[in-house]
Each structure stands twice: as structure tokens, then as C-alpha cells.
Amino acid sequence: MQDDCADRRHSTSGPTAAGDAGSITRAVAVLDTLGAADTALGVSEIARRCGLPKSSVQRMLKALHAEKLLEREDTRYRLGLKLFELGQHVPRQRDLREAARPFMADLQEATGHSVHFAVLDGDCVVYLEVLHSPNSPPLPTRMGGRWPAHGTGIGKAILAFSDQAVLEQILATGLPRLSERTIVEPGRFAAELARIRERGVAYDLEESRAGVACVASPVFGLDRQVVAGISVSGWHTRINLDHSAAAVRTAALSLSRYLSMRSG
Template structure:
């Protein structure tokens, strides 16, 4: 019985994880395709998730429900992290008036926990709750630099997709950037995830020296000079790290 329940749970989780950061509604056929489940099984489990308020159903298919948002808000450690981080993110935004991110490493991706941008924010693929590969963003590269050797080997040894003409896809060049990030305490992106976007990021310090949390500020090539915001982003990251240390909350709680 327990084995059967674990299987049903795994299928339900697979359906929920089938939604990407850009997906608003997915039809049943697409859910079945992404999960590899038979359409009848996907339909049965999706309807069960609707009854439990984890999915909503509309004429075009299924979408994630507000019930998931409510559960997320009950994750006390993550809620405390965001409450502590927000003053530093807001202060960084006021200093720069550019887009500010808080991100955490999850495997070989960075997941964006918070994003603050004004009316003139740069076009960016990032969004709260979304994810990007570590190797092509400033916040991802600084987290990759501070990750364990097994994660670095996995990223550097795997295929590096060229997302723009400026994406660093040579492992040797990326390795040198990671070494520089460790030496200087910041990492940069120059149109590597999105054309026209520049970014600088700094890690949130951790007592043991290995963090999974970082802060970045980004802007368009037309006006933004990331080198001019190094001190500001470092100060925000250091300030948040000090707050987390006082509260004894590990930077990057929940990272894999």
C-alpha cells in the first residue's frame, strides 16, 4: 500500500513540476507528454490535484493553483529569509534604480527567490520562482564559483548551451571566470543569458565559507555599467549575510 502511495505521489509531483516558469496553462496532452504518463492517468491525477487546490482547471487546460502559493508561504525558513533580505534588496534598488535579484543555487541552476525592478527595468529572462543555468548569469556564476567541486565538474564537463553570441561555452574560459569570482568576490555577465543585458553579482557570505545564496543587480547595455555597482552589491550581500548569521539561518537554505 505504501509503495502504491509513493508511486501516486511521485506522479502528482511530476505533474506539478511539468509547469515551467513561462507556463500559465498546460493542456492535458502536454502534461502527459512532459511527464510520460498515459493521458488517462494524467487526467485522473490532475483532477485530484484540482480537488486539493494545487491545480486549477480552465477551458484551456490546467494551471498551478493559489493553494501552492499558500503552502510556500508556510515554509517558515524561506519566509524569514525573504523578510530579512528585502530591506537589503530595496536599499540596493534605491542606490542603483536597476533590477535587483536574490537567487539560490538548486543543483546546476539558479532559482530566483526575489526580483525588484522599476518602470525602466531591463528585459530579462528572470522571474521570481524561475530558474536559469548557473553558467550564463552573473548570479549563477558567483554561486557556481562557491559550489562544491562535484557541481563545478558537472557544469564544466557538461554541454554549455550557447544562449546568445556572447555566452561563454568554453569550459576553460568559464573556469577562469569562476577563479576570478573567488578572488574578487563578484561575477559579471555581459549579454550571456540575454542580448542587451549586463549584470554584477556577489555571494551572501556564509560562516563555513560556502554559500548557495547571492544578490545581483542588472541593467541594459545602453546605460548600465556593472563595474560601477560592485561596492553596492557587495555591501548588500555582506549585510544580508551578517543578518542571517545573527539569526543562525544558513545562506541558501533549501539549496541542493
């Protein structure tokens, strides 16, 4: 991302297509940085994390703030409410999330654990909805948050039924270690996906975070194309994997059937 964030100047004849693209890329880098931060950030810190000149970041922050895409706290910035409002109008996110909610609620009631619903975006999963349970470990996952797909049960469930080109892209970018138990060897990872295809359920046994276990299943849409994943997460010492697997599988099949009928 930093190579694309180089400071570019426009000619006096007006912005070029490349200049416009560069400005958009830098703006996205700033928004991504603020989205990943737990607190509001100042200009210098944003510039450091993005690898951008401070002067460019300052101008960009003022413009984004003027459009209400950012909120300001003294000299620090955070994402603005307008971004959330715009996100609610993304058809894929809105439709899938609204369809999944009742099935997620039933799944949480059946298991007592936190329930996640996510889609694949590049090499990460993006969580469209999260139902946290007080009985489950405090997780960093949140609606709109991202997590490396290869290290999560929900990501593996989606990848196991994705096109081969998608898997090859994941392997090409590497499998970074998220915990001591993350599968980082391509051969082992491919074998794991094959097992998931056989049983229809994926497990994350402390692969994304120590002490946490997750059970996930893929969700299919029209023509049996995988469109998302659904999962439950809990303390690895408390979660009943067999019971959770049966409940998650039932929820995923029911939601898949609903999406297929609605699309038909």
C-alpha cells in the same frame, strides 16, 4: 525526467513503494510543466510535454485539482494558490527572503536597476525575490522561477564559492548555450569562476540574454558558507558596471554580516 515518467500500474494488493514513488515523480513532472508554462494548459498538451499517457495525466490532474494544488480554466489547468501558500512556509526560502528584502530595496534605490536574490538548486538558480525596475529590460525572471546557473551572474557568483563537488556536477551535466555569449567551455568557465573568487563580483555580459548585463555577488551565512547570491540587472548600454559592482558588493557583504550575526 521522461524515463521516470513511465506509466506504472499498481497490484491489487495495494500500492508498492516503487509505485508510490512513481506517482510522486509523475505528479512533480506535471507541476514542473505547468510551472514552466506561461498560460494554462490542456490535458493533451501536458501529457505531450511530460511524455506521459493522457489517461494518467487526466487522473492526476483531477486529484491535484481536488486538493487545490491546481486551478481549472474550462478544460485547462494552471498552478493553484495552495502551492504558493505552502511555498511561503519553506523555512529556508522564507527566512532568507525576509532577511534580504531591505538590502535589496537599498540596492535598487542606489542603482535604479532590477534586483534579484537567488539560491542554487542543482544546476539552476531559484529566485526567492525579484524587484523589477521600469528602467531595466523586461526579464523572464520571477519569484520562484529557475534559470541555468552557469549562464547567470548570480549563478556564477554562487558557484565560484561552492564546494568542488557542486562545480563538478555542473560541468558533468554540461553548459548549454543560452545566448551567443554564454560560456560553454569547461576550461573557460573554471577560469571565470577563479576570477570571481579573486574580485568577489560576477558579471553576466549578455551571457543569459542579449542586451542584458548583470552584476552579482555571493551571500554567505554561518561559517562563511555561500547560501545565496544578489544581483542587479540592466540594459548593457545603460548600466554602470563599476558603480553597480560596488553597490552589489556592499549589499552582499552587509547581508552576509547580518545572516552571520543572526545565526551566531
